[in-house]
Amino acid sequence: MTEAQYTPPLGTGDTADYDRAIRRWTREMRWRGAMLELLAARAGETILDIGCGTGSFAVMLKAASPDAVVIGIDPDAEALSIARDKAQSASVSIEWRQGFARDLEAAAADAVVSSLMFHQVPMAEKRAGLAAMHAALRPGGRLLVADYGKQASLMRFLFRQTIQRLDGVEDTQPNADGMLPGLMAEAGFDDVREARHVHTATGTITLFLARRR
Numbered sequence: 001m002t003e004a005q006y007t008p009p010l011g012t013g014d015t016a017d018y019d020r021a022i023r024r025w026t027r028e029m030r031w032r033g034a035m036l037e038l039l040a041a042r043a044g045e046t047i048l049d050i051g052c053g054t055g056s057f058a059v060m061l062k063a064a065s066p067d068a069v070v071i072g073i074d075p076d077a078e079a080l081s082i083a084r085d086k087a088q089s090a091s092v093s094i095e096w097r098q099g100f101a102r103d104l105e106a107a108a109a110d111a112v113v114s115s116l117m118f119h120q121v122p123m124a125e126k127r128a129g130l131a132a133m134h135a136a137l138r139p140g141g142r143l144l145v146a147d148y149g150k151q152a153s154l155m156r157f158l159f160r161q162t163i164q165r166l167d168g169v170e171d172t173q174p175n176a177d178g179m180l181p182g183l184m185a186e187a188g189f190d191d192v193r194e195a196r197h198v199h200t201a202t203g204t205i206t207l208f209l210a211r212r213r
């Protein structure tokens with residue numbers, strides 16, 4: 001995968017339709033609200049949103065925790081432009097950076113969050129992204145990932161009919177097979193756990209929590 005190759009927000013769909021699709025098909029407020037609750041951001045914390053896309057969660061987070069420093073990172077220029085407009089409309093200040101998860105610098109962030117990004121990236125990128133997230137956290141820092149995890153019965157069928165049509169099978173199948181927790185542990189994370197499951201018309205979205213020792 002070169003610098004220019006990645007799956008954009010809506011896969012084969014149009015980025016301009018992304019927010020509407022997520023709102024309509026994923027019970028968005030259910031899982032984004034659960035992210036806010038599980039993250040429990042504190043004043044002064046630095047929180048990185050990796051694969052922030054059109055910025056919906058970063059904006060929600062900054063509005064809920066104005067004293068946190070929120071940084072959104074994504075390779076897609078069009079998504080970042082939508083994110084900038086969204087932050088401006090909400091009158092919140094967020095730093096937006098263009099880049100890939102694997103290119104995160106070692107840092108001392110208090111938390112790293114990522115939603116609906118890992119199912120779209122190849123195995124090598126899942127591994128490199130998680131390793132970079134681990135390095136970007138301070139000791140004790142927390143990781144919160146909301147993404148399609150293991151899919152069972154009807155959820156597996158719906159996932160195949162929707163997400164795998166948009167984003168392809170190769171990158172998404174490891175998520176559906178339940179590989180994310182093992183990859184998080186492999187990257188060095190401790191206390192990896194599945195905190196919530198939200199069943200949607202596109203498959204089950206799982207909220208994973210982990211911690212850097």
Ligand SMILES: C[S@@+](CC[C@H](N)C(=O)[O-])C[C@H]1O[C@@H](n2cnc3c(N)ncnc32)[C@H](O)[C@@H]1O
Binds near residue numbers: 121129
């Ligand atoms: C489905 S969108 C999710 C956007 C946002 N996090 C949300 O919750 O709505 C996935 C995002 O991951 C980004 N992405 C794809 N490959 C990436 C990578 N290797 N590193 C970081 N972001 C990536 C895409 O550009 C896209 O904006």
